[in-house]
Amino acid sequence: MISILDSNDVPKQLTIYxxxxxxxxxxxxxxxxxxxxxYVSEANKTKIMELVKKYNFKPNTFAQNLQAGFTKTIGYIVxxxxxxxxxxxxxxxxxxxxxxxxxxxxxxxxxxxxxxxKLLNSLQEKHVDGIVIMGGRMDExxxxxxxxxxxxxxxxKIPMVSCGAEAERFGCSGIYTDDEKGVExxxxxxxxxxxxxxxxxxGADQYYPSYIKKKAAYAIGEKLGxxxxxxxxxxNDVFSYSAGYDSLKILLEEKKPLPEVICGINDxxxxxxxxxxxxxxxxxxxxxxxxxxxxxxxxxxxxVHITSISPRYEYYGKKxxxxxxxxxxxxxxxxxxxxxxxxxxxxxxxxx
Amino acid sequence: MISILDSNDVPKQLTIYxxxxxxxxxxxxxxxxxxxxxYVSEANKTKIMELVKKYNFKPNTFAQNLQAGFTKTIGYIVxxxxxxxxxxxxxxxxxxxxxxxxxxxxxxxxxxxxxxxKLLNSLQEKHVDGIVIMGGRMDExxxxxxxxxxxxxxxxKIPMVSCGAEAERFGCSGIYTDDEKGVExxxxxxxxxxxxxxxxxxGADQYYPSYIKKKAAYAIGEKLGxxxxxxxxxxNDVFSYSAGYDSLKILLEEKKPLPEVICGINDxxxxxxxxxxxxxxxxxxxxxxxxxxxxxxxxxxxxVHITSISPRYEYYGKKxxxxxxxxxxxxxxxxxxxxxxxxxxxxxxxxx
DNA sequence: CTGAAAGCGCTTACAG
DNA sequence: CTGAAAGCGCTTACAG
Numbered sequence: 001m002i003s004i005l006d007s008n009d010v011p012k013q014l015t016i017y018x019x020x021x022x023x024x025x026x027x028x029x030x031x032x033x034x035x036x037x038x039y040v041s042e043a044n045k046t047k048i049m050e051l052v053k054k055y056n057f058k059p060n061t062f063a064q065n066l067q068a069g070f071t072k073t074i075g076y077i078v079x080x081x082x083x084x085x086x087x088x089x090x091x092x093x094x095x096x097x098x099x100x101x102x103x104x105x106x107x108x109x110x111x112x113x114x115x116x117x118k119l120l121n122s123l124q125e126k127h128v129d130g131i132v133i134m135g136g137r138m139d140e141x142x143x144x145x146x147x148x149x150x151x152x153x154x155x156x157k158i159p160m161v162s163c164g165a166e167a168e169r170f171g172c173s174g175i176y177t178d179d180e181k182g183v184e185x186x187x188x189x190x191x192x193x194x195x196x197x198x199x200x201x202x203g204a205d206q207y208y209p210s211y212i213k214k215k216a217a218y219a220i221g222e223k224l225g226x227x228x229x230x231x232x233x234x235x236n237d238v239f240s241y242s243a244g245y246d247s248l249k250i251l252l253e254e255k256k257p258l259p260e261v262i263c264g265i266n267d268x269x270x271x272x273x274x275x276x277x278x279x280x281x282x283x284x285x286x287x288x289x290x291x292x293x294x295x296x297x298x299x300x301x302x303x304v305h306i307t308s309i310s311p312r313y314e315y316y317g318k319k320x321x322x323x324x325x326x327x328x329x330x331x332x333x334x335x336x337x338x339x340x341x342x343x344x345x346x347x348x349x350x351x352x
Numbered sequence: 353m354i355s356i357l358d359s360n361d362v363p364k365q366l367t368i369y370x371x372x373x374x375x376x377x378x379x380x381x382x383x384x385x386x387x388x389x390x391y392v393s394e395a396n397k398t399k400i401m402e403l404v405k406k407y408n409f410k411p412n413t414f415a416q417n418l419q420a421g422f423t424k425t426i427g428y429i430v431x432x433x434x435x436x437x438x439x440x441x442x443x444x445x446x447x448x449x450x451x452x453x454x455x456x457x458x459x460x461x462x463x464x465x466x467x468x469x470k471l472l473n474s475l476q477e478k479h480v481d482g483i484v485i486m487g488g489r490m491d492e493x494x495x496x497x498x499x500x501x502x503x504x505x506x507x508x509k510i511p512m513v514s515c516g517a518e519a520e521r522f523g524c525s526g527i528y529t530d531d532e533k534g535v536e537x538x539x540x541x542x543x544x545x546x547x548x549x550x551x552x553x554x555g556a557d558q559y560y561p562s563y564i565k566k567k568a569a570y571a572i573g574e575k576l577g578x579x580x581x582x583x584x585x586x587x588n589d590v591f592s593y594s595a596g597y598d599s600l601k602i603l604l605e606e607k608k609p610l611p612e613v614i615c616g617i618n619d620x621x622x623x624x625x626x627x628x629x630x631x632x633x634x635x636x637x638x639x640x641x642x643x644x645x646x647x648x649x650x651x652x653x654x655x656v657h658i659t660s661i662s663p664r665y666e667y668y669g670k671k672x673x674x675x676x677x678x679x680x681x682x683x684x685x686x687x688x689x690x691x692x693x694x695x696x697x698x699x700x701x702x703x704x
Numbered sequence: 705c706t707g708a709a710a711g712c713g714c715t716t717a718c719a720g
Numbered sequence: 721c722t723g724a725a726a727g728c729g730c731t732t733a734c735a736g
Binding site: 365367368369379380383384387389390411412413414415416417418419420 | 728729730731732
């Protein structure tokens with residue numbers, strides 16, 4: 001009998017007491033046998049484990065947690081898991097978390113700061129052992145103070161890793177793609193292929209990933225003697241396919257000479273540029289080269305495959321987990337500074 | 353002082369006892385004040401809530417859970433959250449779960465049945481209140497008996513919703529897209545536009561979604577007087593972009609007359625077909641029409657936007673949550689039969 | 705309206 | 721090697 005029905009017909013959970021009674025030992029002995037900690041005679045151990053198997057008994061993790069003071073649960077907040085970037089990092093993270101016995105609660109904030117606050121609150125109530133937060137307010141440069149403070153407060157109580165630039169301001173550990181290095185690799189590559197006039201498009205200054213890339217593009221471009229321009233967009237959806245598409249469309253309508261390369265701020269934008277170009281009868285990379293960032297799977301789902309800067313998801317996700325785990329293990333953890341992950345260029349057919 | 357340091361410098365959690373002591377009441381009163389259940393004098397309530405606010409106190413959910421017998425946690429297994437289909441359904445599901453006070457643990461199984469078993473086990477240990485499982489073994493027609501039995505066993509103990517066809521065999525509730533209706537809508541639409549020769553590609557017979565669509569395509573095609581053919585692929589990656597791409601490529605190499613329409617088994621496949629067609633210099637929809645299933649965002653990230661059958665993610669995710677919630681609330685839940693969700697055709701420029 | 709007490713299911717010194 | 725007991729932090733009848 002797996003579940004004993006009480007007077008209300010509510011199935012009662014099987015406990016170590018039930019096992020103990022059936023074997024004729026105390027609950028303590030059952031606990032020792034199952035956990036493998038402390039001495040138990042072979043005879044008893046065998047009997048106990050047989051019943052555990054027979055009933056497929058699982059000790060109640062919550063009781064264990066209450067006792068142990070940790071939950072083996074991690075909270076993970078992203079704006080939208082439908083975004084490949086977040087999905088890819090999460091996938092790799094979760095793999096490591098699972099292997100190490102952690103379960104991850106995945107929450108979507110839609111980039112809504114107040115919803116983010118609510119979710120952060122729920123995670124605290126759950127007493128998760130650690131928190132990872134990506135995107136949303138992490139990327140916002142001019143973030144109102146109260147949102148910064150909130151993260152600081154939470155971070156004081158719960159180990160937290162922020163996946164965004166400038167995690168220092170939140171007082172928590174950060175893991176982030178080294179956008180500067182990414183731009184450097186990209187520009188060096190483009191230069192090596194003989195490109196000169198390069199346009200960056202698709203971002204917006206108020207977000208770190210765009211801001212950093214822009215700054216780096218100008219600085220490194222100058223160093224390499226390249227002709228760099230940056231044209232961000234206005235409107236909401238600056239990181240989208242249609243942002244890239246519209247961006248080139250407008251450029252074409254202006255009838256000024258095109259740059260030799262358009263670098264989308266991410267692969268969605270790059271794909272938009274590619275498709276607009278193809279529609280306009282431009283050859284890629286003959287008439288125009290295109291690159292992206294993030295190495296999303298869509299880079300190979302187009303007639304020309306898009307050269308892109310890969311954040312190296314596997315390494316990234318693993319690093320996030322390792323960093324968080326260290327914090328979780330060190331009681332009264334000291335948050336380190338942001339570690340930047342060196343990205344990698346993946347060369348495809350959208351560039352010579 | 354939010355955390356009192358004990359001799360080991362381990363920050364101690366704040367409990368209702370600390371609050372009680374500071375106000376000068378019992379823990380029971382604090383509990384009543386916070387939960388809002390039972391009587392508490394206004395005076396005490398005010399004092400207590402002030403401290404709760406001051407210390408940002410959160411009652412330990414695990415202690416509450418242990419008491420209440422439920423965890424307000426749901427386990428959710430998908431093969432890979434990087435797949436847009438799963439990501440979209442999860443996103444909508446999680447929205448509702450959060451609103452109703454549930455947190456969702458998202459696990460990736462990679463479609464590996466044994467990993468799936470392990471994950472299922474961990475979820476049981478966590479004593480989640482409910483489980484959702486999508487893809488992986490759910491879609492496999494010739495699933496070895498032991499995997500079926502396992503799901504049956506888990507489903508007996510924990511409310512479970514399977515997002516796949518034929519959930520009945522697992523003895524748990526199912527929510528699934530009505531693929532038959534989807535094919536019907538698609539074919540009726542194609543007929544209305546005057547199309548006759550229609551080819552389905554990209555699936556494999558051992559998976560329900562393909563199998564059902566194939567069967568429906570033949571049956572409904574005959575009813576409507578259409579010329580239907582189905583060409584599944586061999587190899588691993590039958591649901592991918594390159595499956596679609598290769599499929600058309602081979603067709604073109606055979607130099608037989610092309611069908612008027614190619615229906616990809618999903619949007620990735622459809623996109624592959626589209627791009628192969630464009631590369632071969634075919635006009636879409638002039639020379640060839642293309643359609644997909646799932647209404648993924650990539651349908652509009654191509655030069656021609658792809659007509660697709662939408663599973664209506666919003667409704668789908670909500671329905672999955674509602675179904676699971678009903679099971680979780682009804683103790684000793686009786687699993688219903690699979691409810692099919694009527695899909696919707698989204699007409700775009702890849703068809704006349 | 706309030707507090708003492710028992711209990712949720714487990715673990716862990718402690719004494720034997 | 722084993723069991724009785726206390727405790728993890730909360731809730732909930734129960735008696736007052």
